[in-house]
Amino acid sequence: MHKNHNSLEEFKKYREKMNCKILASGNLQIQRFFNLDTRAYQEGALSSKVKELLGLVASLVLRCDDCITYHVLRCVEEGLTDAEFFEAFNVGLVAGGSITIPHLRRAVQRLEECRTLQPHPSRRRNDKR
Amino acid sequence: MHKNHNSLEEFKKYREKMNCKILASGNLQIQRFFNLDTRAYQEGALSSKVKELLGLVASLVLRCDDCITYHVLRCVEEGLTDAEFFEAFNVGLVAGGSITIPHLRRAVQRLEECRTLQPHPSRRRNDKR
Amino acid sequence: MHKNHNSLEEFKKYREKMNCKILASGNLQIQRFFNLDTRAYQEGALSSKVKELLGLVASLVLRCDDCITYHVLRCVEEGLTDAEFFEAFNVGLVAGGSITIPHLRRAVQRLEECRTLQPHPSRRRNDKR
Amino acid sequence: MHKNHNSLEEFKKYREKMNCKILASGNLQIQRFFNLDTRAYQEGALSSKVKELLGLVASLVLRCDDCITYHVLRCVEEGLTDAEFFEAFNVGLVAGGSITIPHLRRAVQRLEECRTLQPHPSRRRNDKR
Amino acid sequence: MHKNHNSLEEFKKYREKMNCKILASGNLQIQRFFNLDTRAYQEGALSSKVKELLGLVASLVLRCDDCITYHVLRCVEEGLTDAEFFEAFNVGLVAGGSITIPHLRRAVQRLEECRTLQPHPSRRRNDKR
């Protein structure tokens, strides 16, 4: 694969549908893991915004397109500016190497899709680069 | 990608077609490697069922969708119950982390496809969860 | 590093000491994660022995020496024979490639250490290879 | 995914379009990284051909389809024969294990596409295997 | 290996000595890469503190002990509290799975060493957990 074949809407639907099936399997430990995964990004000593950034860069260096899409979405909701996005991308790129570039391309495609759907005011505000 | 775009049938056809081309390339060592790969899962001191489970969890933590699809198929043939599948998935999930979740979604989609095509009797039999 | 510098006894002590410190940090979610990690290997639809084997092969293909040491220890406790160990190692080796060989060397060193300390009767029993 | 859904032409277009967007983001360090990535494969103490081979095998063991596609293309331009391709694939396969096989299938599909588009004379010339 | 064999002081010395040798090799592109690596963590649209956190979590999920040691050191310099450290560790642990736990143990050992050497005032200040 070299581009994101599905719209953000399709991504969200498939993700929700399959998560439901996994949670309906009756395996209690998997349910608890999903719960821990959600809580890891909640406001605490570190803000949700910083934690979503951590999730985004972890997803980039581990090269998981769906995880990147999810955290791009969440970072947009947290009001991340484009300059902030690209500095985070740069940390992931330098740490993870050129092997992350195909994922970076798709991340930027996803960011564009998010900006088109929900042109967040903060995008302009702090974005001085 | 965030869902399996191809049917199980298409997966099997493409896999077989390309494996043939690889083996026809004349590189004897690649042929031997493919041979070793097949033999690694044959009945021995450990049963085929256990070995296919090892292959499934290795594929999940290494996050290879095609390998997961292949071992889901084989595990269904070995009569694995859903409860057994989800306990194996849980080991992979805890060991490999939330980065494996997108692959888990597709694994569960593949498992559903297999169950629809060949509703294995053992599925009900031992599946008490 | 190319050999295990510490004895099994030192490994166990350091592991216990640092786990205590991590759990004493007061981060509730990390405590819950450690709990899930323990439970993932408990008897269920799949036996503890099979789950430890899954943990062993996952650790080998992910190339984590300490995880391998831990699961070798646990598999010895579960009565795994040498023939079973080496078939599991072979699945990991074929799936993960020659890059796992240095870890395989250390795994075999650990297995030897375990056999010396607790010469498990089952080693001979089923070991027909 | 289990086959390459897009033609080589689509791959090149998407790659170029998104690279432009990334470079237009105004992040100077990302621009420099892309520059270093290009220069790493230029003729020097090692030839371009050898460097492209290094890129191909690195991409195979790191299991990145787009990177493999790119280096297959470049290796064809450098006049690599099929025998050379498959020996390089074999090094990657043995080092990275059977988990690389799905990527190898797609690599061979890409190689076929390249050969159809630009039947390089050297393919026959040195290909004695 | 299962504990950090060297003191922080030895780590720093070896790191500096070998970096000098690498930079003295005369390979201009490697020099530029090292330069980009340094700059990626400098204050910008994102603060140095946030970038060091990104580096720490990337290092944890990629399971590189030396990278973790370096970013623990830098995060201590940036005044990170223990509660912040453990929330970042938790994001890495959930994303990367139990395979990161041996690295987490060594990270906590390094954090202790840093706290002993330079008991940073901020440790108490914001640390309410």
Add this chain to the structure above:
Amino acid sequence: MHKNHNSLEEFKKYREKMNCKILASGNLQIQRFFNLDTRAYQEGALSSKVKELLGLVASLVLRCDDCITYHVLRCVEEGLTDAEFFEAFNVGLVAGGSITIPHLRRAVQRLEECRTLQPHPSRRRNDKR
């Protein structure tokens, strides 16, 4: 770990000793795998020198110190110059990112050890950088 604790001589001894034990285990498939691993680097359509370079860069991007040590040794035997070594290191560094730097440090330490033990004439000859 952050430096190579053992001499090249100790590395070779441990490697040989443990390989013997693995091969003596009686698992025929592991023996065959080891055989394939050896053959992958033998002269063919590609020269041994190029294949060792492929092994070196694969080992660097997969971040395996023992594999790097082995291929540094073999590349020195093949007469690789320092300029060639550092260009290969640069390909690995750019592809695999800064996470490979700790391994690069140890690779350069190993290269120094090799040069001290067997100052290969070709080192001076082609090394114009």
